[in-house]
């Protein structure tokens with residue numbers, strides 16, 4: 001099977017004013033990938049995501065989404081995004097799980113008071129996919145961080161995207177929920193065929209789960225299969241030194 005290129009970053013350079021953030025970044029996300037993008041704080045991960053979502057324009061280089069130049073790309077519901085802050089709802093926030101997930105359809109149907117049977121079924125399906133049907137009419141603010149995270153994933157899934165981008169999704173979630181969260185991601189990737197991009201600064205936890213790894217610190221220092229990463233990591237004593245290495249290496253991982 002030929003796998004489509006979902007996102008292609010081609011020699012991207014970007015600066016906020018005079019502050020260079022990304023330099024000559026090339027990266028491809030292919031259909032079916034479960035890619036972990038790792039890098040220390042401030043390495044440019046969020047900036048890179050904004051570029052993929054068309055929120056920022058590169059100073060140099062080109063971005064293609066689903067094999068189309070990003071400037072002419074229109075099918076934004078093929079991409080779902082779950083932000084870092086998604087799971088910090090205060091208790092008492094007056095919206096149920098059902099309502100929060102319905103909000104994921106705004107782009108498609110305008111106001112959700114006009115939701116048709118088909119749309120309601122899409123909402124139920126997304127909630128089922130994250131295993132939260134038992135909480136349908138609970139207030140989002142009353143749920144645990146891990147449960148809230150599932151609801152926000154359902155909200156991103158409701159428009160049936162092909163690519164799901166998750167920005168630091170496990171921050172502030174307890175260890176047990178993190179384990180079941182990764183299981184959910186495996187199910188989405190393997191069984192539902194979703195392509196996943198997972199952003200994290202926690203290289204250890206993530207590389208146990210993803211199929212491919214990209215290490216970012218201003219530029220891409222490694223991009224390949226998880227096994228290749230693991231092999232290199234041992235040889236270079238990468239493990240445990242990753243943040244140090246990524247923070248101080250300007251010439252690439254071979255200088256560790």
Ligand SMILES: Nc1ncnc2c1ncn2[C@@H]1O[C@H](COP(=O)(O)OP(=O)(O)OP(=O)(O)O)[C@@H](O)[C@H]1O
Pocket residue numbers: 016019021039040041042043044045046047048201
């Ligand atoms: N709007 C902005 N204007 C100016 N500088 C910015 C802006 N947003 C981010 N930066 C700077 O750009 C650099 C990269 O930021 P970015 O948020 O992309 O990194 P990150 O890898 O996502 O970091 P973190 O893991 O802390 O979220 C940082 O030095 C940051 O301070």
